[in-house]
Amino acid sequence: MIAAVLVVAGVATGVVVGAGSLVKGGGRAGVEEVRWAEGITPVWMGEQMGLDVPAGARSARAAYKVTSRFDTGLLTFTLSEAEAEAYFEKYPPSGRWLTPTAAQPDTPPSDFARFGLPEPETLKDGMRYGYVCPGAAAEPTASPDPFGMGSYDVSDEKCVRAYVYEYAPDRARLYFRTHFEPGVDSLPTPLSTPSPAR
Known part of the structure; x- marks a missing residue:
């Protein structure tokens, strides 16, 4: 049983830009709420992260969250075990894969x-x-934080946080989460209304 969950918490160089207007004629100064951009496709989000979405991917989803502190890009899809292994040959992990010492069940639902x-x-x-x-x-x-989420790195490296989760026989879910500096102007459509709290 191998399934992959990749969650990304890094930054892709080509998409990190300085603070600027998100919506035509608007700025970031008064952004206090979480806002989700509309029209975010898995292919678009993959391009921002420097990753592709394989032809065999199922349940592909993507989103882009805007807050006043930083933006978050999300990408997830499933592959067969063989497809997941081939994917990681194309995008090998930096260093070694780590395993969490414990789950964090009180993590509030926020992104995925x-x-x-x-x-x-x-x-x-x-x-x-x-x-x-x-x-x-x-x-x-390597990070002393078992999930490496204690701080949000918005550097110039093209690295994304990857989680691999074995959830079913011969299926892998890949989750990617990337944090961006505020101000990515190239969103495909205007922002939607704030998402209700879950």
């Missing part, structure tokens, strides 16, 4: 709950995680 999925921090059995750095020679990473 948008798709009806658990946050990866709430999972332990069958979970591994690390960084995937498409197109960059990254240094191996």
Whole structure:
């Protein structure tokens, strides 16, 4: 049983830009609420992360969340075990895969709950995680935080946080989560209304 859950918490160089207007004629100064951009496709989000969405991917979903502190890009899809292994040959982890010492069940649903999925921090059995750095020679990473989510790195490296979760025989779910500096102007459509709290 191998399934992959990749969650990304890094930054892709080509998409991190300085603070600027998100909506035509508008700025970020008064943004206090969580807002979800409309029209975010898995292919678009994958391009921002430097990753592709394979032809065999199922249940592909993507979202882009805007807050006053940082933006978050989300991408998730499932693959067969063989497809997942081939995917990681194309995008190998930087350093080694790590396994969480414990699940964090009180992690509030915030990102992947948008798709009806658990946050990866709430999972332990069958979970591994690390960084995937498409197109960059990254240094191996290790973090005392078992999920590496204590701080949000918005550096110039093209690394994304990757979680691999074995959820079913011969199926893998890949979750990607990437944090961006505020101000990505190239969103495909205007922002939607704030999402209700879950």
